[in-house]
Amino acid sequence: MKKAIYILFLLGVCATSLFGQDRPVQGIVFDMDSKQRLTRVYIFNTRTGEGFYNNTKGELKTTARTGDVLVAALQGYGVDTVSVKSENTILFYLRRNSIQLQEVVVRDSLKTPAEQLKQSQEEYNTIYSKGAVKDVFQVGGANGGGGAGLSINALYSLLSKEGKNARMLQKILERDYRDAMIEYRYTKTLVNRVTGLSGDRLTDFKQQYKPGYYFILEANDYQLIQYIQKSYQSYIENPAALRLMPLKTNGQ
16 A cells, blocks of 8 residues: 555656656747748747747747647737647647728627727736837727737836737737728728729739838828828829738748
8 A cells, every 4th residue: 555655656756747847849830811831920928927039030049848838829810829748749729810801891790900909908917018019008099999008017027038929029019000900090981982903903002012110109080091192193093002022932
């Protein structure tokens, strides 16, 4: 009987030791829909507060313990979380933000960017607390979506190493929020009604004359329509004036 108890005790000690021991972990980040690998994804360990980017092949390598929660964040995508199990390989699947599909006229049935931000804060409250994000973001504005400001008092909590890594994650989410705010008002439906553009020309125009975040935050509907009309006149005169050149790879 004593021998059996001793064996169980040793097994318990070994299990506890393994559970609390750092070990190498590797993984890959994929696009949920296309299954293509995603690069420059920010990986964040909620226990240690450490963060890093995966490589150009979409792969990541780190050290973690069983039970650690790793978060993957990339601008334009929803955040994904993975809990480290006994396996040494983890996979992340990120889905593009649904804000890109919001092209209807009635906005009341949709979540505003401010509401989406609040939902993210509630879903990832542990991660936000590392950088005091709940206090950092101050939502306001008068155009249906709100604006994001930075609280002076919350800066103190961002000076630690954990806070700085959490703030890196926060910046990615904040960029998503600002892009969502622009797309929420500067929709294809609105641009089509003002200019008559459609298809590839509509997409091209929207990309070249995308308004700034602060303009969207303060402009009323009449001012936004004026901006689109004025931009359309410039587009007719020179359709490629603000078009970005495609990136060239080393092999080209």
